[in-house]
Amino acid sequence: MAGVTGTRIAGAVARHPLAWGAAWSALLAVATAAGIAAGWPGWVLGALLALLVAPSLAATVAVLHATPRRRFDEISSVFGHFAIRYVALVIGVIAWSLSVVVGAAISAVIQLAAEGREADIVGVGLDIMLVIVPTVVGLLWAAFVLRCAWFLARIRGWRELPAGDGVPADLLAERPGLRRTVVALAHPALFGLSGLFVACALPFLQGSVEILLA
Numbered sequence: 001m002a003g004v005t006g007t008r009i010a011g012a013v014a015r016h017p018l019a020w021g022a023a024w025s026a027l028l029a030v031a032t033a034a035g036i037a038a039g040w041p042g043w044v045l046g047a048l049l050a051l052l053v054a055p056s057l058a059a060t061v062a063v064l065h066a067t068p069r070r071r072f073d074e075i076s077s078v079f080g081h082f083a084i085r086y087v088a089l090v091i092g093v094i095a096w097s098l099s100v101v102v103g104a105a106i107s108a109v110i111q112l113a114a115e116g117r118e119a120d121i122v123g124v125g126l127d128i129m130l131v132i133v134p135t136v137v138g139l140l141w142a143a144f145v146l147r148c149a150w151f152l153a154r155i156r157g158w159r160e161l162p163a164g165d166g167v168p169a170d171l172l173a174e175r176p177g178l179r180r181t182v183v184a185l186a187h188p189a190l191f192g193l194s195g196l197f198v199a200c201a202l203p204f205l206q207g208s209v210e211i212l213l214a
Contacts, residue, residue, distance in 0.1 A: 017184035018160040021055050025194040028052035032201055042205040049201055053194045059185035060148055066171040067155055091143035095136045131203065138202035145195030152188040160184050 032048045156167055161184055172179035 016160075017181040018187055018190060021185045021187070021190055024055060025052050025190065025197075029194075029197050032197075036201065036204045045201070045205050049198045053191075053198050055185050056187070056191040056194050059182045060152060060191050062171065062182050063155065063167055063186040064148065064151060066168050068168070088143040088147050091139050091146075095139035095143075098132075098136060098139070134202040134205050138199040141202070142196055142199035145192060145199065149188040149192035149195070152186055152191060156183055156186065156188075158188065160187070 028048050028051055032045055032052065035045050035048060161180060167183055172182060
């Protein structure tokens with residue numbers, strides 16, 4: 001009975017992989033948001049975020065890894081080439097600026113929080129870093145996601161199952177069903193939205209500075 005049920009589920013996923021991928025990501029996004037609101041442990045939230053983005057990330061890596069570099073030169077316009085680099089650069093500069101500003105303020109914050117107690121300075125500093133690092137990592141991850149999503153849109157388009165995509169024919173050529181699923185899950189909107197949700201949720205893994213210093 002279990003085998004029949006598993007076969008039916010696998011068949012349903014193979015017929016509409018993008019819909020199942022979107023439902024999976026949406027379900028885990030709701031669970032993560034509920035966990036953040038309820039104050040679940042950071043490792044639980046991290047596991048939910050990893051599960052949320054795993055299908056589209058794995059498919060994206062498979063598609064981009066199989067696509068030769070020269071393919072990007074063929075499909076990229078000059079404007080698109082510079083636009084995506086500009087967006088990535090802006091996000092990178094924001095992350096760098098945040099680290100500089102927060103780094104300059106850390107000394108004063110630590111002194112105020114520790115109130116002259118030298119034994120507490122290291123602990124407070126680590127607490128602050130546990131908030132800063134996920135935020136910076138989230139910004140850099142957002143730049144990575146946007147860049148990959150842009151390339152996916154150029155390679156395979158926006159349809160769930162494109163009739164003629166730019167993915168190399170040798171990708172999973174011996175397993176057409178799996179190839180179909182991978183190409184569908186490597187959708188620019190699915191990976192972009194799920195990846196950006198992860199980027200926005202990362203700073204909440206350790207709460208806020210106010211909570212940590214309370």
